[in-house]
Each structure stands twice: as C-alpha cells, then as structure tokens.
Amino acid sequence: QKEVEQNSGPLSVPEGAIASLNCTYSDRGSQSFFWYRQYSGKSPELIMSIYSNGDKEDGRFTAQLNKASQYVSLLIRDSQPSDSATYLCAVNKGDSSYKLIFGSGTRLLVRP
Amino acid sequence: GAVVSQHPSWVICKSGTSVKIECRSLDFQATTMFWYRQFPKQSLMLMATSNEGSKATYEQGVEKDKFLINHASLTLSTLTVTSAHPEDSSFYICSARGNGIHEQFFGPGTRLTVL
Numbered sequence: 001q002k003e004v005e006q007n008s009g010p011l012s013v014p015e016g017a018i019a020s021l022n023c024t025y026s027d028r029g030s031q032s033f034f035w036y037r038q039y040s041g042k043s044p045e046l047i048m049s050i051y052s053n054g055d056k057e058d059g060r061f062t063a064q065l066n067k068a069s070q071y072v073s074l075l076i077r078d079s080q081p082s083d084s085a086t087y088l089c090a091v092n093k094g095d096s097s098y099k100l101i102f103g104s105g106t107r108l109l110v111r112p
Numbered sequence: 113g114a115v116v117s118q119h120p121s122w123v124i125c126k127s128g129t130s131v132k133i134e135c136r137s138l139d140f141q142a143t144t145m146f147w148y149r150q151f152p153k154q155s156l157m158l159m160a161t162s163n164e165g166s167k168a169t170y171e172q173g174v175e176k177d178k179f180l181i182n183h184a185s186l187t188l189s190t191l192t193v194t195s196a197h198p199e200d201s202s203f204y205i206c207s208a209r210g211n212g213i214h215e216q217f218f219g220p221g222t223r224l225t226v227l
Contacts, residue, residue: 032214043205043221044156049214088155090216097161097169098144098209100216104155 003027004091006103014111019076021087021106026070029094033065035074036088038105044088048074079110115139116208118219125196126227133191133222135206141186142208146216147179150203162189196226 005024013019021035032051036044048063050056050072056063062075072091076083086105093099115138125131135145144163148156160176162168162183170176180192189208193200203223207216 034215036218043218046215046217051214092214098214098216099146099158099161102156 002103003101004089004103006087006089006106008104009107010109011106012109012111013079015079015081017079017110019079019083019108019110021074021076021089021108023072023074023089023091023103024070025072025089025091025101027091027094027101028067028070030091031094032092033063033072034090034100035061035063035072036090036102037083038086038088040085047087076108079108081110081112084108084110114210114215114217116142116206116217116219118206118222120222121220122223122225124225124227127197128195130192130194131196131224133193133204133206133224135189135191135208135219137187137208137210137217140208140210142189143186143211144209145183145189146207146209147181147189147191148205148207150205150221156205159191193224196224198226200224201226 035048038044050063050065060077064073086107088105089103090100117136119134147159159174160168160170164186168181183189205221207218
C-alpha cells in the first residue's frame with residue numbers, strides 16, 4: 001500500500017463545474033495535509049493546507065479532512081480551463097522531520 | 113511572501129562534470145530546505161533534508177557523495193551533482209520551510225541535462 005494514494009486521472013470536468021479530488025494516506029500519525037498544484041514543466045505551488053478535521057475554504061478551493069477515515073479531498077468550484085494541472089496531495093510524515101510524502105497526483109482537465 | 117528562488121533554471125553539461133544548483137529563500141529564513149528530483153510523468157522524490165548549519169540527511173538510495181548538499185545560511189542551500197552522468201538528467205526542485213511552519217514552499221526548479 002502506498003503511503004499517499006491518489007487516482008491518477010485524468011479527471012475531466014466542464015468549465016464551471018465542481019472538480020473533486022481525493023487522497024488517502026496510511027500514516028495515522030500524520031497531522032498536516034497539503035494540496036499543491038503543478039503545471040506541466042513547472043514546480044509545485046501550494047494551494048491549501050489543512051490540519052484539523054472538517055472543511056477549510058479559500059476562494060474557489062475547499063479542502064476537507066477526515067482523520068478517522070484517513071482521507072483528504074480538494075473541491076474546486078467554478079472550474080476554469082486555467083485550473084487544468086496535476087494536483088498533488090502531500091502529507092507530513094508524522095514525525096518531527098517535517099518531511100512530506102507526496103501522492104503521484106491527479107491530472108485535472110477542465111474543458112472549455 | 114514565502115518566495116523561493118533557484119539558479120540556474122536549466123543547465124546542460126558534459127558527462128563527468130559537476131553542477132551546482134542554488135536555492136534561496138528570498139523573504140523568510142529557511143530553517144529547513146528539502147531537495148527533490150522529478151523524472152518525467154513521475155511524482156516528486158525527496159532526495160535529502162538539510163537544516164541550517166547541520167549535515168544533510170539523505171533518503172535511502174541517494175548517494176551522499178554524489179549529491180553534495182550545503183546549507184550554510186538560513187537563506188541559502190546548494191546541491192552539487194558531482195561527476196554527472198546522463199541518468200542524472202532530471203528536474204531538481206528545492207523547497208523551504210520557516211521556523212514553526214509546516215508548509216513547504218517550492219523553488220521554480222532546475223532542469224539538468226547531462227550529455
């Protein structure tokens with residue numbers, strides 16, 4: 001079992017729709033969770049961080065965390081073609097190292 | 113805030129030469145810097161973690177004598193790829209975090225091509 005699992009996609013949604021990206025993790029000691037966006041050929045860009053159960057909203061983005069289910073998700077409302085990218089879920093290692101374990105990413109395609 | 117730069121953005125070198133990549137935190141003090149490598153269509157692979165003033169900690173399978181990391185100040189870390197070979201060609205990305213902060217902020221990356 002991978003430490004952080006994501007569906008590789010591609011997830012294709014029409015412009016204006018809600019895109020839902022999911023991630024599961026295996027280390028119950030993990031306390032910090034992040035979503036990064038990576039455009040092709042570029043480095044990752046931090047979108048959201050979430051530390052406690054529930055929802056966290058920032059603009060069109062909502063991160064959801066359920067530690068009991070070891071599940072993190074990212075919702076993108078009113079999806080735009082410019083949102084087309086690979087979304088990486090990252091989870092801290094559950095120790096004091098501050099290391100992040102990355103999922104393999106979900107490719108999102110927003111159709112105009 | 114939280115801007116990280118890398119230099120150079122791309123480099124082409126001959127097999128057997130060494131290449132140095134710089135990573136700088138521009139507007140915060142980076143307690144920890146991380147070095148990643150990413151091959152095409154693959155996810156990020158952590159190579160090493162460096163704390164200012166300490167020796168870097170390398171991940172399993174990463175040769176510390178080949179990938180030399182120096183974190184001499186709170187704003188600068190360098191990665192030197194020694195005796196580079198074509199299989200070292202990759203996208204090298206650094207990230208940095210500040211004291212008490214869990215988020216990692218990434219530099220723009222350095223694309224290394226070894227001929």
